Amino acid sequence: MTTFEPAVEDLLRTLAPQVVGVLTRRWGDFAAAEDAVQEALLDAAAQWPTEGVPRNPRGWLVRVAGRRMTEQVRGEQARRRREELVAGQIPVHLRSAPGADAGDEGAHDDTLTLLFLCCHPVLSPASAIALTLRSVGGLTTGEIARAFLVPEATMGQRISRAKQRIKKSGVPFRMPDDAEWPARLDAVLHVLYLIFNEGYASTTGPRLRRVELSHEAIRLTRAVHALLPDNAEVDGLLALMLLTEARGPARTGPDGELVPLAEQDRSRWDTAAIAEGVALVTAALPRGRVGPYQVQAAIAAVHDEAPTAADTDWPQILALYGVLARISDSPLITLNQAVATAMVNGPAAGLALLADPPPTLAGHHRLYAVRAHLRELAGEREAAITDYRTAARRTASLPERHHLSLCAARLAAREGRRATGRSSVRRDNY
Known part of the structure; x- marks a missing residue:
């Protein structure tokens, strides 16, 4: 994807998890779906620079990746049949090409379902988070390794093992029911937090911000919030993202250079996002146990509500960091x-x-x-x-x-x- 303009790279990064979701829903094989989508992205890299971006890029990726999946399934069927003939066994039926939804070119967004699949309890929290960052966030293995402060090779092995464990477990591709939420929610929120951070402050490359990542993290967090409107930590995470992203336009100068918080033009901050974030965290804090996202959102609110850098209430921020250090x-x-x-x-x-x-x-x-x-x-x-x-x-x-x-x-x-x-x-x- 390095041959593309940044806008097209951003588009593919956003579409990839959606296409993985479509294929996983159809075939029920997450690992194979991700492999097929990676091959479709390579096809896009070869064709789109000369032929142009298709009118429906997601539909194009679904069709091309779907053909790859069909080829994989047929090849697997043929291999199984040969083995069964040799062994004299009764043929075992394998799901083949897609059924009623074969004409679906990606109109249904399965990204949230994919997010919860990658955060299934069959995986350790660290493996679930790493796999989700790769499959849903579209982060590279190196970027994820830097977020975890571990070597890239170690992270690559962790992601590979997680994919295989999902495949062997036979986990269904569906949203969790009420009883399953507690076991998955912490990992889901942490993943969304890390995706947002990589978008707001990119750890690598020529851009300080990758807006498509931070906006996708906010979109998915809003979706989780709609499912769990009374969860204080979901409120806190959404508030933290809004209060932080509100400063985004002032964080870079005319040539994309970094502008420190103390030197930012606060008139460029998004006042509507600040108001929504402050309202969310204000409502969340009194509702039971206080979690790390609520505290971080409260810190962000103190920064955002200061008219100037000199007016920042640093004693309050220091007190909040003391609370945060005790719980996280x-x-x-x-x-x-x-x-x-x-x-x-x-x-x-x-x-x-x-x-x-x-x-x-x-x-x-x-x-x-x-x-x-x-x-x-x-x-x-x-x-x-x-x-x-x-x-x-x-x-x-x-x-x-x-x-x-x-x-x-x-x-x-x-x-x-x-x-x-x-x-x-x-x-x-x-």
Whole structure:
């Protein structure tokens, strides 16, 4: 898909899980359906650049992938029949070509059903989340590995094993009933959260934001919210996405460069999304046990309701991060808590929290980026320059790399001017 313009890549990324859902519903074989869709995407990569994007691209993918599935099923039938003839067994009937819905070219969206299939309890939570990010979110194995802070090869093996386990289990392709919700919901919400994060702050490539991912995550979260309107954590996740995405238009400059939160033009923020998000989290918090998405949404609301960066209620944010740290074990929370601590108690206090970071953060570019920022605030310019440069080398996001490199260059230039000034003073004294 690298030969396409970004808009067409985004289209294929959005359509792929929908087509996998259609084929899984027809044939009942998720692993084979995903393989067939991957082959259809390769066909699209070969044909669309010269022939143009079809008028109905999803229907095109369903037809091409469907033919691949039919070929696979017929080949499997032929293999089984040969084995049965040799063994003298009675032939076993296999489902073949699609039946009544063969003419369906993808009008029905099965993405939500596919999401719940990938989050089935036959899988461990980590495997379910990884598989769903790959099959529903369309993330690459490398992107998922970075989200989990594990090597790419490890993640590839985890996804492959998860697909095989789904296949062997014979899990039906349907939405869960009421009794099945509790066992799947946590994984589903975590997947949607990670898909949104990859869209809002892409971990790799030339774009800071992949809007199609964040918007798809919001769409699917709204669908879950419609099914579970009284679930406070679903409310919290939807609120968090809306409150965060509301800042999206101001997060990039004219040339796609990263604009930090403190420097954003807040008049460009989406006030309607902020109002909806604030209403959701305000209604969710009093309803029983408070979960991590509700707390993160509350933090986002404090940021969004501040008229200017200087008006941000950092003590309240720090208190909320304290709550979040107690209910959610995430190394990235430590980084955010360190920033909030620095804004309330000074940069030295924030740096103290990073003196012994969690092992999963060792070598992660965000650790160096946060530490660089706090060291700059503390006046430790040379150490900050080193950390900015290390963070820039370690990130795979080109806009982040450019921003971090500029931060290092700005500080280095300032240090150079200071050194020149000190040298001039010494010369004047002799």
